[in-house]
Amino acid sequence: MKRRLSALSVSAAALLVAAPLLTGCTTDSRPGIAAVVGDEQISLSQVQNQVEAVRQAQREDENADQLIAASAQLPRETVNYLVYQEVVELAAADAGVDVSRREVQQERANLEENAGGVEELERAALMQNGLPLASEHIDGVLRTQLLIQRLAEKIGAGPDERGQEMLGQLLANTGEEAGVQVNPRYGRWDPEVLSLVDADTPWLRVPTMDDEEA
Numbered sequence: 001m002k003r004r005l006s007a008l009s010v011s012a013a014a015l016l017v018a019a020p021l022l023t024g025c026t027t028d029s030r031p032g033i034a035a036v037v038g039d040e041q042i043s044l045s046q047v048q049n050q051v052e053a054v055r056q057a058q059r060e061d062e063n064a065d066q067l068i069a070a071s072a073q074l075p076r077e078t079v080n081y082l083v084y085q086e087v088v089e090l091a092a093a094d095a096g097v098d099v100s101r102r103e104v105q106q107e108r109a110n111l112e113e114n115a116g117g118v119e120e121l122e123r124a125a126l127m128q129n130g131l132p133l134a135s136e137h138i139d140g141v142l143r144t145q146l147l148i149q150r151l152a153e154k155i156g157a158g159p160d161e162r163g164q165e166m167l168g169q170l171l172a173n174t175g176e177e178a179g180v181q182v183n184p185r186y187g188r189w190d191p192e193v194l195s196l197v198d199a200d201t202p203w204l205r206v207p208t209m210d211d212e213e214a
Contacts, residue, residue, distance in 0.1 A: 038178035
């Protein structure tokens with residue numbers, strides 16, 4: 001049996017470096033849809049908008065070419081994380097835990113202070129491998145991280161391997177119960193690793209703003 005990826009990052013710094021990802025199983029044709037988690041749909045335009053926000057920020061950086069080249073899988077990683085966020089929201093709702101806007105703002109203020117300022121934090125987020133973030137996406141990632149911490153506390157999952165396994169199992173079960181589906185152009189959901197793997201069933205191809213960024 002494959003070992004599940006860690007579902008609980010142990011620090012805010014780790015959050016901005018890498019985040020655990022969920023994906024989805026294949027289904028019938030859904031024009032304009034990148035993924036479905038329960039009743040929530042993630043549209044192709046939503047994915048494209050987030051990708052373009054990151055690309056624009058990258059183009060404005062002095063190391064634009066290197067940043068763009070290092071994030072060739074940005075559309076796929078974006079879909080992964082958007083689905084993951086929805087699964088975490090569902091798991092948190094089921095467990096009766098929540099995070100306030102004020103708590104997210106406080107966490108961001110702490111990160112900005114530790115990073116040496118707003119611009120430093122934003123550039124650090126933009127330069128991450130795997131899932132670079134534009135400034136407007138940081139709060140959403142922080143909310144997800146705080147929800148994960150609350151979930152861990154609720155089920156008694158510590159930062160050790162056993163705690164990671166408990167939390168990973170909870171999220172995997174939530175995704176399965178909700179019925180996670182992902183357009184196979186991005187991959188399919190493998191619950192054993194909580195990550196995208198290549199899909200072998202094509203979904204109806206839909207026109208996109210830019211194939212490189214979709």
